[in-house]
Amino acid sequence: MQFVDLAALTVHGVKNRLAILAARAEARGDRETLRDALEAAATLSRLLACYKAEKGQLAADIGACTPADLVGELVAEVRQQTALTISADLERAPELWFYDEHLIRMVVRDAIYNALRYARRQVVIGARTRAGWLDFGVCDDGPGYPPQVLARAAGSWPLSREGTGLGLYLADCVAALHCNNGRCGRVELANTSGAAFHLLLPE
């Protein structure tokens, strides 16, 4: 058995435990435990995806998806886990776009967990079209990205203890798997009223 198979089986077992933990926490309204369980599961998925990316086994299964549904589900999921204000900005969301629903969900979810760590009062999660691109945005009102993160060269994210670098590395990999008509997806970071994460996917 290869390591990746063994890892997948282990992740499956651990996620079963986390699923039971999360369901119990949700049933009794225990927000902190719910968040810990769900975030731990997200960390495991990220680890496995990074391993696959390194081995060249990360592939996108691109299909027609509804961005508003993805954002809507994530917003509802995150609201249960935090006292911060979580809102959706879907005014300019397209009806359909082509991407790998699961990979994109993982990347946006990672960006949200990162924002939750730094936000003061609120996080806005949005999907909008921008000149032939779909822009998934996650914006918080925290202190913004440190200069070394903003100045990075693509693919060489500085690793922080919280694993932010790993998340951004994976976001780059996933974006690069979404190509059409010679254009490929990319990640843009900016400091506006806080940190602004943008995942751009070509039409």
Added chain:
Amino acid sequence: MAQQTPYSDKRFLILDDQAEMRSSLRSQVGSLGCEQVTTAASVRDALQKLSVSSVDVILCDFYLGGGTDGQQFLEYLRTRRIIGRGVLFIMVTAEKGYESVVTAAECLPDDYLLKPFTADTLRQRLERLLERKRRLARIDQFQDAGNWSGTVSACDEIIAARDRYLVDALRIKGNALVQGRQAESAIAFYRQVLSMRSLPWAKLGLARALQQQGGADAAKQLLAELITEAPKLTAAYDLLGKLHQDSGDSDAAIEILDKACLVSPNSLARQRSIAAVAEQKGDFARVEQALGQVIRKTRHSPLRETADFARLGNAYCEIGEAGKAVGLLEEARATGKDAAADPLLAAVEAIAQRKAGNAEKAAAALERALQADPAALTDDAALNLARACLLAGRQDSAQSILRRLVQGNPEAKQLHARITAVLRDNGAPELAEQLVADSIREIVQLNNEAVRRAKAGDVAAAGEMLCEAAHRLPTNLQIMANAALVVYLDILRNGLDSEKLRSAQGFQQAVQAQQPDHPKLAEIASLVEQIRSKYARSE
């Protein structure tokens, strides 16, 4: 307490081998106000529950333990039509990876739900998926009924609306064009979709349509390209394997199917295809390897198939292990549901018992096999039954079985070659040369004679001849179509007769089901129209 939601009246089935996960899922579903929830711990358990009452939503864990998984379960449900397209099937899994390999579009779950998820996420997902089912309900009904032109026009309505179900409708429409054998329309349609965006399912559909139109080489090239682009689309490997096989290149077929096995190692269907290719190639060690795996996984499971045992038993005989074959075949007969009456199993057992030196048991098995309705035998069953007869010295029985097989499939050159080989290899080389040609001549003469009589005005006699042949040869569509035509003509000229009408309708529907683009169907339909207006007026 009783919450009214779009799903609170839905019936759920939860399938998970782990008790804790079952109860966790059950309470999540319960928290949404759904009260009709059944749980199952195994595929057997789930099938039993589905046989008692139908459900609207199935939540199935991918890992089911004991060598089976949710994908195998879903394929079983869909290919046996145990659930209609209207039933929502959601695959619950920890990681989307191996699970997402694609066998065939209709064996895909409606969605994957990744663990862990909250009850609230489940609620949103259910609402969305049920809305989709509602929107596609009419299409699903047409598809379930095999009404492909209806499917196409229902898809066109959604395509015109350009809402979020647009791509679903495009995908289903393409498939319906292929299923309805509208190869040219399908090719044009897929090319148009591909001009908008390179989508793997559209390329696969285009390859299917090209194959239908006779463009096997173009289809092969396209599939090779597709496999590089979308290496997890195992349906592309399967189709390419089939194309290689059809063009007589079994080595290339096995090579491509082996590659597919690396992508999705647990597919039973693929091991069965490998066995079928290897069997025709005469590579029985490979048949043993492939079917041995299938049987190890399904022996004690409801997913088991009697034909796997018969074919593995045959492979054992071919590699000189008649004793092993006998053991396996006797086990299959004793333990399989309805296996004792299976003509293929009995025919192979007759051969194996004879090779193992058990003449009496061989004779008994042959008697069991010969009790089957000859018109209902599969090609494999008929070929093996003929072999068993030849080995037992019953050349007449073998001839009559093979003659019927040729006459039922007068165009199937590959089958004819197998028939010739059976005769040649089992002590009847003198018959091998003539049987196929003679049988075809006989059925052509019968057909021509009936047509001649019909033209001469004796439609009743022509109808009798063709009906007899059609009942005997239900896969010979030319005979079936002519029988329908002549009997309808008889009714139009000589008066309404409910028995004749029923039999003509039966032939017409059989042709329609086997080949919706059969050239005679239009003529038959116009006759039916004439009959309807004639007798409607006289009423």
